[in-house]
Amino acid sequence: MASIVTLTTDFGVEDGYVGAMKGVILSRAPTVTLVDITHAVPRHDIAAAANALADAAPCFPPGTIHLAVVDPGVGGARTPVVVVAAGQLFVGPDNGLFELAAPQPEAAFAIAEPAFRREPVSTTFHGRDVFAPAAARLALGAAAETAGPPVALAGRLGLARGNRVVHVDRFGNLVTDIAGVPPGARVRIAGQVIAGVGETYESVATGALCAYVGSRGTLEIAVREGSAAEMLGAGRGTAVEVELP
Amino acid sequence: MASIVTLTTDFGVEDGYVGAMKGVILSRAPTVTLVDITHAVPRHDIAAAANALADAAPCFPPGTIHLAVVDPGVGGARTPVVVVAAGQLFVGPDNGLFELAAPQPEAAFAIAEPAFRREPVSTTFHGRDVFAPAAARLALGAAAETAGPPVALAGRLGLARGNRVVHVDRFGNLVTDIAGVPPGARVRIAGQVIAGVGETYESVATGALCAYVGSRGTLEIAVREGSAAEMLGAGRGTAVEVELP
């Protein structure tokens, strides 16, 4: 069966860079199914990419290869890695990109072997010359440990965690890292109180704040037909308190 | 042969939500060919999505499954449906999304059976938990009538129709619902008169208004190298008069 390779970058869609990566993959692994997660990550915003992967990766089947390139350190000292977690593979720079989608990695390997690279490797476009060929090699069935020596992941997101907003989606919805919130809990954020965790946008009036358990299974705060991020002046890192009912 | 599933949403491409839907589909129907129509529908603009589908769907082969999620009522009372029309299947909320692409549906069924859902169904992301699994199930060959009981479609676009602009594309071209306009007809819109329906942009000067039969087979009004919507202050619903030559 054809492997799936997903792609997540901050390259945008105006240039030919994403196409170049796909060409490299298809040149080496012609039967791969390519799936874009997003290329609209704000430049160098590793946490935004990590959040997109956290929402998407768990929906893919075992064996899926998630290729992600948000890489402010390209050409520098950070290690290109293959991370093994939950039956899937994650390919990209070791900078925290996979911290949310693969919080408990089983193993990680440096991408070092020539068969996992496209020579000569440029100093500015490892997406094309390192990460795409590595993903293709894995899609062809190579084991992760053949990429290079095992490494301990060193990159960290540095994201404030624990009763925090960890993601603002494009609707301005605030995604927190608070799981297990029961219906009826009271939520405090940015000086506002939301009286009870409800179930749907439809349960409040247009323009009103609501809180509910979102699609990630954690507490989310939204404004019906509006932006909670704007209304509350809140963003990634904003503290959230939950009082049980 | 692999089924085709197209996707149309207002989710944008910044987040992992579209990727999550694709992961669910590929997990269940690995050989599907996925095709994005658009994810740049303005939030909750059902008519914009309906117009994109109206342009794209007729170009796809019989058996294609068109999945569309612009769903202000998610978690509320609207019914998730499979619509059968012109040899294709349309999967989404019953809110008018398919009114332009499938004006004469042959049948519609509620999506109710567990095999067409991903449990537990969240209250906020039916794209992932209802519509994607339903599309996958259909792609695997399930008959539409196995999704649930037949329903009469209740959702309406509420779009002004009949000698109207029904769509403004991103170039500012005004797409009307007026078919069968002969060459040389005179067009009145927003206080302006366009002397004769021509054939190509090239037949008028840069910056001038022109009218022609567009790619949908209906009258369109455009400005060469400019925006007719801006020049005329026109938009969806603007009245258009045609005088035969």
Added chain:
Amino acid sequence: MASIVTLTTDFGVEDGYVGAMKGVILSRAPTVTLVDITHAVPRHDIAAAANALADAAPCFPPGTIHLAVVDPGVGGARTPVVVVAAGQLFVGPDNGLFELAAPQPEAAFAIAEPAFRREPVSTTFHGRDVFAPAAARLALGAAAETAGPPVALAGRLGLARGNRVVHVDRFGNLVTDIAGVPPGARVRIAGQVIAGVGETYESVATGALCAYVGSRGTLEIAVREGSAAEMLGAGRGTAVEVELP
């Protein structure tokens, strides 16, 4: 093995136009692998599309069909063509689109035969009615010379070339057409001097100018974590001088 068809347009992703093209291709050549290069080319900016193709096309395998539609002259006199170059095929209007990706075409043929078109051909949407069906026909194995009579390509980009900026990417990086620049060369652009061509963004401070050999193999000028285009007021056509070390 399935053919690859890439797509490059200025249609944007808001409307159903790209979807319509893909539907036409998949209706005729169901096993094709479709790859978007970009649909975010600024309207009618042929050179931007040519640059995206120049970055992406060389990464694709032999036999790939590159379909590109940036076509201010649609419905006018320019010829729809198939260009054969470096083992790949390029399908689009003869207006310079392929000048950078296929600088030395081996042959070119007009798209004239009915089997390469979708009748009736509209006057405004040759992407759907001419270029997509032509690409599908080629993907099915038809030889380029069966599309129509050989033609001499007449379209030109009219891009200033020779020690010039030829492309500004979305990061504001300036891509030049100057190849073979050795490390340590001195670069002059827009009244500024960059002391030595280095290797990575990381070799300069945040906000500083740097010059390096980019992923295309030519000199590029960038600002670490910033936009060289903005800082220098430079753009396509800006002259660049290189002094060898």
